[in-house]
Amino acid sequence: MQVLKFGGTSMGSAQSIEQVCNIIRNKKPNGRFTIVASAMSGITDKLIQCGQLAGQGQEQYRNVLAEIESKHLDTIRTLFPITVQSGIISQVKKRLNTLETLCDGIFQVGELSARSLDKIMSFGELLSSYLLAEKLKSAGLNAVWKDSRELIVTDNNFGNAAVNFLATNHQTAQYYQQQTADFFVLPGFVAATSDGETTTLGRGGSDYTAAIIAAALHAEVLDIWTDVSGMMTADPRMVSQAIPIPHISYEEAMELSHFGAKVIYPPTIQPVMDKRIPIWIKNTFAPDDYGTLIRSQDGETHVHPVTGISGIQKIALLTLEGSGMVGIPGFSKRLFEALLTERVNVILITQSSSEHSITVGIHEADMLKAKTAVDSEFSQEILEKRIEPLIVERDMSIVAVVGDKMKNHHGTSGKLFAALGRNGVNIRAIAQGSTEKNISVVINKGDVKKALNVIHEAFFEEPLKQVNVFIAGVGNVGGKLLEQLNQQHQFLMNELGLHVRVTGIANSRNMAFGHEAINLHDWKSALDAGEPSDMAAFAQKIKSLNLRNSVFVDNTASKDVAAIYGEFLQHGISVVTCNKIACSSDYAYYKSLKDLARKYNASFLFETNVGAGLPVINTLNDLIRSGDKVNSIEAVLSGSLNFVFNNFVNGASFREVVKAAQDEGYTEPDPRIDLSGVDVMRKILILARESGVQMELEDITNHSFLPKEALEAPSVDAFYEQLDVHADHFLSLREKADADGKRLKFVARYENGKASVGLQSIAPDHPFFKLEGKDNIVLYTTNRYAAQPLIVKGAGAGADVTASGIFADIIRSAR
Template sequence: MQVLKFGGTSVGSAKAIEQVCHILKQYKPAGRYAIIVSALGGVTDKLIRCGQLAGQGQEDYKNVLLEIETRHLDAIRELFPITAQSGQISQLKKKLNALENLCDGIFQVGELSPRSLDKIMSYGELMSCVIVAEKLKQKGFSAACKDSRELIVTDNNFGHATVNFIATNHNIAQFFAQQPADYVVLPGFVAASNEGETTTLGRGGSDYTAAIVAAAVHASVLDIWTDVSGMMTADPRIVSQAIPISHISYEEAMELSHFGAKVIYPPTIQPVMDKRIPIWIKNTFAPEDHGTLIQDSADRSFPVTGISGIQHIALLTLEGSGMVGIPGFSKRLFESLLQERINVILITQSSSEHSITVGIHETDMLKAKTAVDSEFAQEIHDKRIEPLLVEKDLCIVAVVGDKMKNHHGTSGKLFGTLGRNGVNVRAIAQGSTEKNISAVINKADLKKALNVMHETFFETPLKQVNLFIAGVGNVGSKLLEQLQQQQNYLQNELGLQIRVTGLANSKYTLLSESGIGLNNWRQQLEQGNEMNIPAFVAQIKAMNLRNSVFVDNTASSEVAAVYHEFLQHGISVVTCNKIACSSDYSYYRQLKDLARRFNASFLFETNVGAGLPVINTLNDLIRSGDKVHSIEAVLSGSLNFVFNHFVNGTSFREVVKAAQDEGYTEPDPRIDLSGKDVMRKILILARESGAAIEMDEITNYSFLPDACLDAASVPDFYDQLDVHAQHFQELRSAAAADGKRLKFVARYEDGKASVGLQSVAPDHPFYKLEGKDNIVLYTTSRYQEQPLIVKGAGAGADVTASGIFADIIRSARL
């Protein structure tokens, strides 16, 4: 014999019931089938609402009754020809009249008891059962309808009755032994007490009915037909990449269903699991899909079968030195919760016995606080324990799998993944069978946590990275071009799916959780919100996306001032903006410490040398135990361009203007020519070498006259270059007379740093430095006789963007 259960959506409309008949035709005609049906989708909620309104003395319950009647009448009129409708409508009217009389009585009394509510709720299944059975008869099936209340016996715990399996199994076995029909339709969810009072089986009651019947008749299989194609690796409403689980063990299904997988409920599995009857979860509206088969064992290579979560959790912590070594505290805690009928979802206890923590539903936390504090009132008064600590706005995430116990590092993988994404774990629980690892986290982190967990355990080919980019000018636009160009390579070769989820310039901000198209980002950005940095930061944090990276392509001190907010939230920062790392040493140190503390990346390779590996090389030297003795460098591509092109017959103004037009200088060239930009760069290198140095400790041997530096505007600055043209010609001529070339050099040695214009001889490594190139010489304990040299293009939007791109990839792969 085979048992099939069809849920509320599977019988939710005339079309759906027709589909049920079609599915049943696919089964072997010689078999016998018990068919368990739920109420029409949404009807149970309407019945509950009806009872509540009647109990509150509100006549609106009559309108709800009318909606229920209309829903069923419409189904009958669509399913049956006119000649066959009268009998159906007559049966329906009898049930609806009884329901109306019951609600009228509740309205008169003004009280809705659990007993009355059970009776009201039962009508949904009782009505759908008759409709489905009659439709099967019309289709030519040998069908009959049987009231489950005549078979399933329970106690009087209305709302969640406990089944008397001895009496129930006897009734079911006897009934089916005598029933000639091949297809017997039974209402799910409903039962009756020994006294004949209607009871219900609680959440997932129709599934439970099906499991009870399947176990009683020793069914070959239990098919549960619903509106999804089986159990999924995660909730697809939260994790869009979730995939169906083809096979799963009973124990794994129990764990996942306990932790929120709503396809099936924990009590459903127990009766059939005891008899080792397979459960097949199928999709009524896609019957060709494989679905999920639940049975003894499942042969899979992955240690984790699925991930799930429970929302609206509160943590209760009982702690105090008076608990240590004293038996009975746990017993009293759980008894006090039991008396208030509070379900405990998670338990964890410190090995010192100083505290015990349990997880419950948030709706019960006030009752729990009152009950526990009352139970331990004397100990609290005597200061032996603290009043019960209650924390809310939490949730539980869990990974489930039979094979986890045979795979080392599953826990480390889980908590490492959460940590890298800034998800704080408040409590941990793991069963002794090692089939489940649970963690309590903030409710706001649920979506991000489930997605990164799924990515870690099920999506090894691709890791999704979410970018928030501030600054889309020369460098930013080149970066977006490179990202678009390299999408396929990143996915196919590095397993990275890099999405731009935020853009900002000085006027507008644009955020999109699903990603911003890189073909028309300019038009989209112009339709964005007005730029407001605090609001932009708050929105990014509120989105709480996994593997988030904030990219700063600006030169804004206001943007640099918010890096700490991102790092504290576990969002990595990649920047070519030198302001943060060259600001007060305390802020620089804070950012480095926050990145380490919150497992985020803080990468700024392009602060020095654009795309050159200047900082990474230095970091590698320091990490490997080398010691820096001195750093000598030409760190300004724009200044190198200027002095390489400042030859006889060319004015200094012309060369500077050409450098600006080529994009080698800042919009205000004085930032480059003053040496301030180079000061920032040598400061950053000195700090990365381990020096706690400030900007005002760097000596600047400026070559610009004060009148140039103090000019009121950029045009005025250019005018002053003409005024002081002779000064610049004399600098060039003096160097040329000695056979030397002018280079703006930065130096760090013995804890002191300086920048300034120097004349370098032909035998110096700087002499032949051409174009906009940068060069850095590291003299270290390992490189004393011959410095380590890093040389190459040190300016330009393309190379800077490529350096930022490299940092993004480095951050994503950490």
């Protein structure tokens, strides 16, 4: 005997039922088959609605009954030839009339009991299974319909009845021994008490019906036909990278189903596990897919220690705590008895080793009656302040990691907790069974999707880690960054195992988010079609998306954007920036950002604040981390100023050189931002701070070479006029340097806790003398590099190199 169960979507339409019949016909010709059918999809909910409306005295139940009748009659007219329709319609209408009479009675008394609701709900499976049996007969198969209520015996716990297996097995065996049919069609979900009262086995009970019959008949196999190709490593609606599980043990399947895997109803597994009957989960709409085979472990080796991940949402945590619990037996017993009295199901239990508290997880819907019952049970202890009133926390979820191989695989728990911690997912409670097949964590419900994805990535996608990048500022630097990310996308996946997705972009006008990722071949169109830019809304959207491995990239020079870095870091979102404002603002803010990054395990990276793409800050960090001490820093840190003074030769006027630098894009639109030296002051300040010095911008001496009139000019045009007015001043600076055989460089210096910036004449034997173009150079003199400084030198300006430095920081944050 083989038992096949078909779910609601498999029975959802005439076309689906035709597919079910094809699957049954394609079974091996020799053998006997029991087919268990669920109600047509959506019908059970409509039946419940009928009962509730009737019980509330609302006549709209008649409209819902008409919808139920219409769906079944339409299915008959499509499914059967017209010559046989009348007899089938007659039988269906007869049953629907009985349903209507039942609802009318409930409407008259204005009350819906659990017993009556079970009778109402039974009609879905009774009707669908009857149609399936008639269809098989019309196809020439030796099929019979049998009412499951005449086989499965339960208690009178209406809505979720408990099966009397002894009586059920006896009645089932007796019936089948007397039958000669090849195909037996049974309604799922329904059963009856020993007195013949209709009961139901709980939502999802059709699976359970099939398992009960399979166990009673010692079936060869139980097929569960549904609308997915087996159990998955995670819910594919939450985790797009979820993959099918081809083989799984009974115990693993039970754990996953208990913790929310919807493919199989949890009680289904126990009856067949006791008889070692394999369960095969198959897809009605893709019958050739392998599916998932649930059976005893037979030495098969799983590739991963974790078999699957599942979760339960809408959980409440109940915590009973107090010093009066320590060393006193019986508190746990009384807690669970109080919950039992109110029929509150406990999903998770954890207790502190000090016995000071015990925490349980329950469904959120039960939390009010649970609190009332527990506070009542411990009212005396609460009055005497030996324990606290029951603490209730809502809006929680449980995520469970399941696998038979976990107990033999070291580091599974560490890997789980590290993955969650890196992404800012706070764990409220932990439970692990003694068999070590399951580690369950309670987290905030808003973190469920991210948690499932990061755990799945940690255990199933190790070769490929997803990184979600949000970029503010897509001008010269931002545009080049997007170009580089697009160009290197495949390389990052193949060589570094990183799937970098740009999920959000913003400029001063618009902002846009991609459902999965923004197409970097056409990001400008996506941005043009986006909504008006609002940086507060952009930040809120990033936080609400709550995606794993998120990185915020700031390519702006905005003080407002720099002010919100803390919001990202405290949500576990890394920050990468070329914006110098945050790190050169008040030391307290700079320090707070560094502290937040450490506290919330997020990266705060700003290599491009100094030297564009040069490894200036990383080199300094490596020196400090390895125990070296910085004695002095000497640097040319402005590519634009270096360009200006390298070209201020051969009779060119200072004004002409500055204008050329502006036209080439080496300076800001207002060149005074570069020429004033303030930008260089910020850079040396950042290097001093990264060396471990507490310093403010006003502590740095600026030996400005610009006349006051030029600095204070009311406009850029007026500034250029002042350069002409003071042309002799600039010429004298150059002539004096030339006379001494030196070159002009704008130099930043830090030594003995003091920093300064200013124009200097550099001798030929100095490393700065031959610095060409827009290059930067930094000399670190340290305890280890005392005789000869450590030199970092190269292009220190330009969109390409700055973008490459930001790119490198993104990769560092991801790894």
